[in-house]
Amino acid sequence: MVTPTRPSWASSDAARSTMRANRSRDSHPEMALRRAVHALGLRYRVCKRPLPSLRRTADLVFSRARVAVFLDGCFWHGCPKHHSTPLTHSAYWSNKIRGNQDRDRDTDAQLAAAGWLTIRVWEHEDPIQAAQLIAQSVRARSNGPH
Template identity: 50%
Template sequence: MSKQGSRDTAPEVAVRKLLHAMGLRYRVNFPVPGMPRRTIDIAFSRAKIAVFLDGCFWHGCPQHATHPKSNSEWWRSKLSKNMVRDQETTEHLKSQGWIVLRFWEHELPDEIAATVTDTWTHQRELTRKNTR
């Protein structure tokens, strides 16, 4: 597991390239405020938008998750803890006023980027209206 890449995965890089090409600037692997050892894959810290690109295996995708046969009880426990941790992180960020967007690695990068861009644009418009 230590050799398993946890950052800069192909789906993350593809989405980041699209967002950057659209003129959006973001933080990568941004620490979750108040939660040590947890990071946001792509963060728009001023707009308080957190984007997570979850791997199907590690985060329990309902369509593509698999369950190893070898050492199955340990894996079941490990993957369940991952899902619980994801939910805790989402709840914590929402309680801090963040918008949390979660996507699966199999989703199309251009669709993810479009959703993120729409959310960012909407959030920026709300902020501008509130400051007038």
């Protein structure tokens, strides 16, 4: 018996293949940032919920310092420099990206209310410079009062 297949959610086979290839973690920009942060002597948790009650994971979590780092993809989070809405299904993608941005703002607000610092890094940013900012923030929060 052959199970009927559902029609693909993608606009084409090529689009579906591209979307399925996107990684939720361990992407090239994420690995570059992690290497740069590690080289500065910092240790962190990867792909972890900063708050157990918040169903959102940060890319790097420094629990003691209460710093959560999110590496945002230019397409998925609507980078002001690089994002462009696809011509196919543009209403869908505009709503999707707007929803991601709204969720990002809500995440930042919930973490701030719980005493966390949120650092957002765009995937196109220099990982060495981003790592230096992260290290300064983590060290400042580790040494001072929370």
